[in-house]
Structures are given as structure tokens and as C-alpha cells.
Amino acid sequence: MQRQDLLQIAETYGAPVYVYDAGKIQSQFNRLTAAFSSVGRLKLNYAAKALSNLSILRLMNQLGSGLDTVSIQEVQLGLMAGFRPEDIIYTPNGVSLEEIEQAAAMGVRINIDNLSILEQFGSKHPDIPVCIRINPHVMAGGNSKISVGHIDSKFGISIHQIPHLLRIVELTRMKINGIHMHTGSDILDIDVFLYASEILFETAMHFKDLNFIDFGSGFKVPYKEGDIQTNVEELGEKLGGRFNAFCKAYGQELELAFEPGKFLVSEAGYFLTRVNVVKQTTSTVFAGVDSGFNHLIRPMLYGSSHEIINLSNPEGKERYYSVVGYICETDTFASNRRIGEIAEGDILCFRNAGAYCFTMASNYNSRYRPAEVLWKDGRAQLIRKRETFEDLIRNQVEADLSPASEMTHREVK
Numbered sequence: 001m002q003r004q005d006l007l008q009i010a011e012t013y014g015a016p017v018y019v020y021d022a023g024k025i026q027s028q029f030n031r032l033t034a035a036f037s038s039v040g041r042l043k044l045n046y047a048a049k050a051l052s053n054l055s056i057l058r059l060m061n062q063l064g065s066g067l068d069t070v071s072i073q074e075v076q077l078g079l080m081a082g083f084r085p086e087d088i089i090y091t092p093n094g095v096s097l098e099e100i101e102q103a104a105a106m107g108v109r110i111n112i113d114n115l116s117i118l119e120q121f122g123s124k125h126p127d128i129p130v131c132i133r134i135n136p137h138v139m140a141g142g143n144s145k146i147s148v149g150h151i152d153s154k155f156g157i158s159i160h161q162i163p164h165l166l167r168i169v170e171l172t173r174m175k176i177n178g179i180h181m182h183t184g185s186d187i188l189d190i191d192v193f194l195y196a197s198e199i200l201f202e203t204a205m206h207f208k209d210l211n212f213i214d215f216g217s218g219f220k221v222p223y224k225e226g227d228i229q230t231n232v233e234e235l236g237e238k239l240g241g242r243f244n245a246f247c248k249a250y251g252q253e254l255e256l257a258f259e260p261g262k263f264l265v266s267e268a269g270y271f272l273t274r275v276n277v278v279k280q281t282t283s284t285v286f287a288g289v290d291s292g293f294n295h296l297i298r299p300m301l302y303g304s305s306h307e308i309i310n311l312s313n314p315e316g317k318e319r320y321y322s323v324v325g326y327i328c329e330t331d332t333f334a335s336n337r338r339i340g341e342i343a344e345g346d347i348l349c350f351r352n353a354g355a356y357c358f359t360m361a362s363n364y365n366s367r368y369r370p371a372e373v374l375w376k377d378g379r380a381q382l383i384r385k386r387e388t389f390e391d392l393i394r395n396q397v398e399a400d401l402s403p404a405s406e407m408t409h410r411e412v413k
């Protein structure tokens with residue numbers, strides 16, 4: 001996307017606004033598909049929670065993607081967007097048996113990640129095949145906030161519980177159609193990932209009814225210059241080879257599935273904000289924008305670094321800024337950042353704003369969630385309206401604040 005296109009969108013739809021480039025989503029999808037071309041049956045299930053606007057889900061469906069969902073509501077969104085139930089996998093954590101049964105009734109693939117629910121589900125519905133989420137206890141990346149395969153993680157069934165798992169499957173006569181892992185959000189070290197995969201292959205040998213093996217996600221994308229990213233081509237070559245060898249040993253060509261979220265949508269997203277105030281203090285220059293962690297919480301929640309560009313002054317002399325929001329909390333987007341000289345009214349663009357940005361937005365400080373715009377084939381389309389005051393009060397019910405009478409008081413007692 002060009003700078004002028006983004007500026008035009010901010011002009012037309014106002015700020016703050018999220019913009020998603022469909023072309024970038026498609027090229028990421030194609031890149032991952034090409035990397036695994038050695039695999040006969042590849043399935044990419046887009047992780048809906050990264051960016052769940054219906055138009056984005058419909059685009060993913062059009063590209064030939066499946067859908068990875070973590071709640072019954074995401075399943076509903078997927079069905080509404082046109083995905084066939086069999087192209088949706090439901091991978092929740094910590095949900096009730098009832099919700100899993102609801103998803104099963106909708107015909108989607110079920111993934112269970114603990115033995116208690118597995119035993120109950122298997123006893124009640126031995127005919128509905130399920131996938132199991134395994135925790136291989138492999139640490140992916142170094143940030144413990146996003147590593148979910150290690151020993152203290154709440155995700156998955158430990159590989160050390162395989163004997164108990166096998167007993168449940170045998171006694172309930174349930175069918176296991178898939179083996180799944182999702183070790184964390186960053187695959188930096190391909191050898192570590194391959195090591196976890198070997199554990200998955202070993203586990204898979206215990207089950208005779210498999211249809212697929214799901215390696216989750218964790219593809220890392222660059223956020224700033226010099227960032228390491230997952231080499232998907234190398235991963236495709238190495239894992240593809242091992243997967244094909246495994247299928248031979250297993251005696252059947254299985255499906256290789258992934259659930260990329262960030263990889264598909266992060267770089268496709270731009271978040272445009274307007275500068276309300278430039279505030280010089282004794283120690284820094286703040287650029288205060290018309291947003292905050294109510295719209296983009298990743299820098300404050302994960303310490304993630306989003307590149308910030310002054311769209312209004314691209315050739316401007318660079319100066320050091322602290323970019324902050326308008327929320328009554330410390331909501332620093334970036335400190336000591338060199339940005340083209342900023343004036344009040346300028347449009348600042350946050351890059352990598354496609355994944356876990358809008359979907360984590362809130363109404364804190366009673367602010368509206370921003371609009372969303374899709375950029376496709378040189379055309380901008382509004383795909384979510386900016387909220388209004390109506391949205392803030394929609395579900396509020398007025399309480400009766402008149403003093404309670406003696407009578408009611410006694411009744412309550």
C-alpha cells in the first residue's frame with residue numbers, strides 16, 4: 001500500500017482506523033503454501049482470534065484456508081463467513097464440556113486438551129472423533145508469556161500422560177482423528193520445532209485412526225528492521241521431508257495442518273492515528289495520539305515494538321519522540337523513537353497492526369472502538385463502522401435507585 005492510499009483512507013473514514021491489505025494476506029498465504037509444496041495434503045487453518053472481522057474470514061475462505069477457532073462464538077463467525085464445518089477446527093482451552101458438545105453438534109473438528117473432559121466426552125460420544133492437543137514440553141522462544149509448551153503451561157495434555165490417555169481411548173472406544181500441538185507464538189529455532197515434531201510423530205504412532213497432524217503455529221514475522229523471522233522455506237523443506245517419511249512409516253498419507261494467525265495478517269495491518277498534541281517536557285517530546293491501549297494494547301501487554309511512521313511528513317527531519325495515547329493510564333506506544341518531525345494533526349501509522357490489535361480493543365475510558373477498512377485491488381471498503389455512543393450503553397439496564405420501602409426490605413430478609 002502507498003502512503004497516499006493510507007492518508008486518503010484516514011481522510012475519508014477518519015482516525016483512528018485500522019486498514020488491512022488483502023494483497024499482503026494473499027501473498028503470505030501463498031508463501032506458506034509454497035514452502036510446504038512437498039507435502040501432498042497441506043491444510044492452513046487461519047487462527048481467527050488474530051483478526052476476526054467477517055470480511056477477513058470470508059477472504060480467508062476464498063483463499064482456500066480453513067479456520068482455527070478458540071470459542072463457540074468464533075465457530076459461529078466462521079460458519080457465518082461461509083466456512084464448511086469440516087474446515088473449522090475448534091481448539092479451546094478451559095471451556096466446559098457443554099460448549100465442546102455444542103461445537104460438535106455444529107459438525108466442526110474438535111480438539112481436546114485435557115484428560116478429564118476427554119474421558120467425559122469419549123464416554124458420552126464415542127462415535128464423534130476428536131483430535132488431542134499434546135504438550136511436548138518444549139520451550140519455544142525465550143518469552144515465557146508466549147511459550148505454551150513448557151511444563152508449567154495450562155495448554156495441552158502432557159506427553160508424560162500418554163499411558164493414561166491411551167487407557168481412556170481404549171475404555172471409551174473413542175476415535176482419535178488428529179494430533180495437535182501449539183508450542184508458543186514464536187518459532188525462532190527450527191531445530192527446536194523439529195524436535196517437538198518428532199515427539200508428535202512418536203505419539204501419533206499410538207493411534208490408528210488418524211487423519212491429520214496439526215503443528216499449530218508460532219511463525220514469527222519481523223516487527224522492526226533487523227528482527228529475526230521464521231524461515232518458513234527452511235521449515236517447509238525440513239518438516240515436509242520428515243512428515244512424508246512419517247506418513248510412510250504410519251502407512252497412510254495424513255494431512256499436515258498449521259494454524260497461522262500472525263503470519264497471515266500481522267504485516268497486512270496498519271493502524272492510523274491522528275496527533276492531538278505535541279508536548280515538550282524537560283526530558284522528552286511526547287506525541288499524543290487519539291488512541292491508547294484501548295485500541296492497541298500489544299506494546300503495553302507484551303512489550304511489542306510496532307514501527308511508527310509519520311505519514312504526513314515522510315521526508316521530515318527525524319527527531320526522538322515518545323508516542324503516547326490519550327487514556328488516563330500510562331499508555332506508551334513507543335519511547336525514544338526516531339520519527340519524521342511531528343506536528344499536531346499529523347497522521348501516524350503503526351505497522352504490523354493486523355494481528356491481535358483490533359481483536360484486543362476495548363471501550364476503556366468509554367472510548368469507541370475504531371473503524372476497520374479493507375484495501376483490496378486498489379479499493380478501500382469499510383468493513384466495520386466506528387462505534388457510537390449507542391454502542392457504549394446498548395446493554396446497560398437502569399437500576400431502580402429510589403430508597404427501598406420498609407415492606408420490600410422485610411421481604412428480602
Ligand SMILES: *Cc1c(COP(=O)(O)O)cnc(C)c1O
Pocket residue numbers: 047049050068070091182184185186216217218219259260261262263355
Ligand atoms: C493463537 C493460536 C494460534 C495462532 O498463533 P499465531 O502466533 O498468531 O500464529 C494457533 N493455534 C492456537 C491453538 C492458538 O491458540
